[in-house]
Amino acid sequence: MTDKALTFEGVKGKFTIFPGMCKGCGLCIEKCPVKIIEWSKALGVYGTPAVEVNDADKCIACNMCQLVCPDCAIVIEKVGTKAK
Template sequence: MEFHGRTQDLAKSFFTLYPGLCKGCGLCIVKCPKQCISWSKVLGVYGTPSVEANDECIACGICQIYCPDAAIRIEKKKKNEDKN
């Protein structure tokens, strides 16, 4: 099984989710302080919904830390890369 990530180019970060690792537990949704992570239409490894983020993301990395399957990667943008 290959683990290709889906990367979203957000205002403050690149949010990468690896559907091949995401089991759809929703822990990232619960732990996100900005409530900017929601269910996606893309299915994860067990046929459960995976997640996606929106531009409210502040790139704090809490979702990455709490994900039990290392399915999320947050890469904070440098100031000159920001969309704002």
């Protein structure tokens, strides 16, 4: 298990996963509209597989994975947006 955040940068957003918080429920994999999230070889907090991104450039930064994650293990930051 790794406690380090894994960041994947794509064209539309920056995708950060916290494997130490991921319990491996798979909701993010199920809900991703572009199917870029897959199981990782790294184990999460319960000894189950965490998740990773297979092609960050295909991420549309819709935030669906972040919204459905019950453990707040995913953070999406859109690229090119201005803070208000």
